[in-house]
Amino acid sequence: MSISVPSSPPPLAARDPREYPEGLYIHLPFCAALCTYCDFARELYGPERPDRYLRALERELAAKLRKLHPDGAPYAPRTIYLGGGTPTALSPGQLGALFDLIGRHVDASRVEEFTAECNPGSADTGKLELLRARGVNRVSFGIQSFQPHLLQLLGRVHGARDGAEAVRRARAAGFDNLTVDLMHGLPTQSLEDLRRDLDAALALEPEHVSAYGLIYEDGTPLTVAMERGQFPRPSPEEEAAHYRLVMEACEGAGLRMYEISNYARPGREARHNSIYWHGEAYLALGVSGAEYVGGERRNNRRDVSGYLEAIETGGDPIAERERLGPEARAREALVLALRLREGIDPAAFAARWNFDLEAHCGAAFAKFTELGLLEIAAGGRLRISAAGLPVADAILSELV
Ligand code: SF4
Numbered sequence: 001m002s003i004s005v006p007s008s009p010p011p012l013a014a015r016d017p018r019e020y021p022e023g024l025y026i027h028l029p030f031c032a033a034l035c036t037y038c039d040f041a042r043e044l045y046g047p048e049r050p051d052r053y054l055r056a057l058e059r060e061l062a063a064k065l066r067k068l069h070p071d072g073a074p075y076a077p078r079t080i081y082l083g084g085g086t087p088t089a090l091s092p093g094q095l096g097a098l099f100d101l102i103g104r105h106v107d108a109s110r111v112e113e114f115t116a117e118c119n120p121g122s123a124d125t126g127k128l129e130l131l132r133a134r135g136v137n138r139v140s141f142g143i144q145s146f147q148p149h150l151l152q153l154l155g156r157v158h159g160a161r162d163g164a165e166a167v168r169r170a171r172a173a174g175f176d177n178l179t180v181d182l183m184h185g186l187p188t189q190s191l192e193d194l195r196r197d198l199d200a201a202l203a204l205e206p207e208h209v210s211a212y213g214l215i216y217e218d219g220t221p222l223t224v225a226m227e228r229g230q231f232p233r234p235s236p237e238e239e240a241a242h243y244r245l246v247m248e249a250c251e252g253a254g255l256r257m258y259e260i261s262n263y264a265r266p267g268r269e270a271r272h273n274s275i276y277w278h279g280e281a282y283l284a285l286g287v288s289g290a291e292y293v294g295g296e297r298r299n300n301r302r303d304v305s306g307y308l309e310a311i312e313t314g315g316d317p318i319a320e321r322e323r324l325g326p327e328a329r330a331r332e333a334l335v336l337a338l339r340l341r342e343g344i345d346p347a348a349f350a351a352r353w354n355f356d357l358e359a360h361c362g363a364a365f366a367k368f369t370e371l372g373l374l375e376i377a378a379g380g381r382l383r384i385s386a387a388g389l390p391v392a393d394a395i396l397s398e399l400v
Contacts, residue, residue: 017275017278017281018279018280018281019281019293019294019295020281021281021283021291021292021293022077022078022079022275022280022282023077023078023079023080023081023272023275023276023280023281023282024075024077024079024081024106024283024284024285025081025083025282025283025284025289025291026057026080026082026284026285026286027041027083027084027085027284027286027287027288027289028053028082028083028090028098028286029041029042029053029084029085029286029288029304030042030044030045030046030050030084030085030089030090031044031084031085031086031089031119032086032089032119032121032122032157033155033157035154035155035156036153036154036220036222037154037155037214037215037216037217037220037221037223038155038217039215039217039218039219039220040084040085040288041085041287041288042085042086043304045086045089045090047091049304050090050094051097052308053304053308054094054097054101056307056308056312057098057285057286058101059311059312060285060286060311060317061101061102061285062105064283065105068293074106075105075106075107076106076108076111077106077111077283078110078111078113079111079112079113079271079272079275080102080106080108080111080113080115080272081114081115082098082115082116082117082136084117085117086118087118088116088117088119088122088123088131089122092127092130095127095130095131095134096130096134099134099135108135111135112271113138113177113272114135114136114137114138115136115137115138115139115140115179115270115272116131116136116138116139116140117140117142118131118139118141118142119141119157119158120142120158120162120163120165121156121157121158121159122157123139123166123169123170124169125172125173128169128170128175129173129174131173132173132174137175137177138175138177138178138179139170139177139179140179140181141166141170141180141181143158143163143182143201144181144182144183145183145186145189145193146160146161146163146164146196146200147160147193147196147197148160149188150183150188150189150197153186153187153188153222154183154186154222155221155222163200163201163204164200164203167180167204168204176207177208177268179207179209179210179270180201180204180206180208180210181209181211181212182197182201182209182210182211182212182246183211183212183213184212184213184214184243184245184246185213185214185234185238185242185243186214186234187214187222187226187231187234188231189234189242191241191242194242194245194246195245195249198246198250199249202249202250202255207264207265207268208255208263208264208265208268208269208270209255209263209264210261210262210263211246211250211261211262211263212261213239213242213243213261216233236391239390240390240391243390247389250263251263257341258340258341259273259277259340260339260384260389260392276336277336277337277339277340278333278337279329279332281293281294284298284300286300286307287300287303287304287317288301288302295323295329296321296322296324297322297324298320298321299318299319299320299321300318301317301319302319326353327355327360330353330360331355331399331400332400333353334353334355334357334399335396337349338383338384338392338396338399339392339396340383341383342381342383343377343382343383343384344382345379345380345381346380346381361399364399365382368388368395372385372388373387373388373391373395374388374395375388
């Protein structure tokens, strides 16, 4: 069964997106090689395990939809996101089986955005054409860098030219909505390195760029090498300089920052991720899938074997669940919303989340405003200031 994405989706019924999952995330944990900085749930691709995994995904999806719609009504999300791992590590036959299983359970008539993460090293023309033919309308390329020494440091399987070639193949396959992932704050990465990466990425005229500072996750080979002194960790000043350079280059190329790490041409902001940033509900499938439905956060097991065994024996793949109280939910929504460049309308936020901002956060707001890290922007909206952007994570961590 093929999934068709209509050019003009029908209007949405009046569903509260804080409660009803308008987004569907599916995690494909297989990769051609394991990157040195990676802490995601993933394992090396082997030809047989994905078939078993796809069968488990279908069982999980069917069980979730029975709970969501006990009356058997179709599930018609607004966004679908295939993440990983590396979805394009799957063979064409396995990708076809993935789309078939989605098509058996999901009504795609309302899907506005269907994204697939692609590794430039595995996104050949055949797979890109398959994705497009099966309804994917947005591709996210994990390019990270165009420079051999940085790709090698990160343990990426693709080479310096593969990123640009993959983008050209995607254009030829008919994609008009592409996003490119870049990394900054890497060990040994100079400002000139980053400038070259930005020039190379922006020359491809992507509709969207995500640029994340490297997070040194405990126990990854890259972190261990750094702790052994093989290279120094960039200083906070260097990280801030990288961040500002990304901002200047992307905005100079007509990509507006709409979230602290994301830039887009008008109308090309990521709709699926916007569900997260607006504190709305979403479903997630697969190993490490993290979903948020009806005020409950649920995280699946992170090991593929445990996930498969739980599903195959009729058990529960969920490793953790947490029901957030009204205050915790509102605080989380606040922290997510302040990631957005538009910030928040304090009165509207307080009403939407039934949360007394002044009582709970007034002191922190005053402190950060005094330091010039928060500001009141046009229309009375509260947002992180330009000076605060490079240290946004530290600001937000005080508001949780
Ligand atoms: S391709 Fe992505 S998920 Fe796979 S190892 Fe590299 S960073 Fe991790």
